[in-house]
Amino acid sequence: MDAVQDEAAGKRARGLDRAFEILDFLRHKRQALKPNEIAAQIGAPRSSVYELVNLLLRNGILEFTGGEGRVYLGRKLYFLGAAYENHFDFTRECEATLEHLADETRETAQFCMLDGNKYTVVRMREGARPFRISTDIGQSVPIPWTASGRLLVAHLSDQEILNFIPPEDFRLPSSEWLEPQTFIAEVRHAEREGFFTFNSIVDSFTHCFAVPVRDDEGHIAGTLCLVTPRDDGLANRDRYLACLKKAAADLNQTPTRQKRA
Structure with missing residues (x-):
């Protein structure tokens, strides 16, 4: 049981690392991209990138922009940044x-x-x-x-x-x-x-x-x-x-x- 829990925790941690990698990649690129373009350029499986992009979209961390399914950093990041600056x-x-x-x-x-x-x-x-x-x-x-x-x-x-x-x-x-x-x-x-x-x-x-x-x-x-x-x-x-x-x-x-x- 412990081994199963450790494996699940490891997958979540890797998913979190990958999500931050996607955000950092978009920040450095300074342009909206399709999920498959992101996956290709960071060398990640398309399926995991699509899953994480959808999760980030649902939470406002990413937003659709530029048409054809392109995504970029979302406005919630602005509010998080403002809260950080306030502190x-x-x-x-x-x-x-x-x-x-x-x-x-x-x-x-x-x-x-x-x-x-x-x-x-x-x-x-x-x-x-x-x-x-x-x-x-x-x-x-x-x-x-x-x-x-x-x-x-x-x-x-x-x-x-x-x-x-x-x-x-x-x-x-x-x-x-x-x-x-x-x-x-x-x-x-x-x-x-x-x-x-x-x-x-x-x-x-x-x-x-x-x-x-x-x-x-x-x-x-x-x-x-x-x-x-x-x-x-x-x-x-x-x-x-x-x-x-x-x-x-x-x-x-x-x-x-x-x-x-």
Whole structure:
């Protein structure tokens, strides 16, 4: 009897994992797809994907859109996200901080976090420059491609970093290979300095700044970033870093967080 129950529990767990895989896949694709297209692209049995898609449709997690049976993320996810934001103060508190940073520096300001073993921009405010620098909010990017990545994995040991980051993510957009040990050395440098800056690996025209934002227990929960035109970033490096560090310190000391702590 116990073996039967364990098997049933295992099937439910695998089904739940597959459902999250479907949701993550649609989020990354950013387009509505037919269930058979989803099954083919994630390498899953059509029957199980159809069953899970119907379950997610019934619960509003997915919705039909675009015709011909295509499905995409449903509106219930918006309400779940809103409930999460209401509980998780960081994202709401960051809105005012990013607005102030963008006004003060005239540069694009971002709040970034880890999404599994990838980096993502959670909130952003564009600067006042005619030259616009923008990033798709919620888009997953390999950690080694980012300034923030050097800070977001600093709590891990060297071996844990190698286990955490997929090996293929050390292949840069230029097709150059970033040696993992070079990346780890940069992580340790960022950890000691409390910030990281570099000429962007993704965009040859920009310079990136990142400082840590810590949770109530002192762990790095995210980063505040500035993305600037390369020449301006290098010319204003000290001032921009000072603005970022002050903003992160103020964010860590906001009244709602002090009350919660």
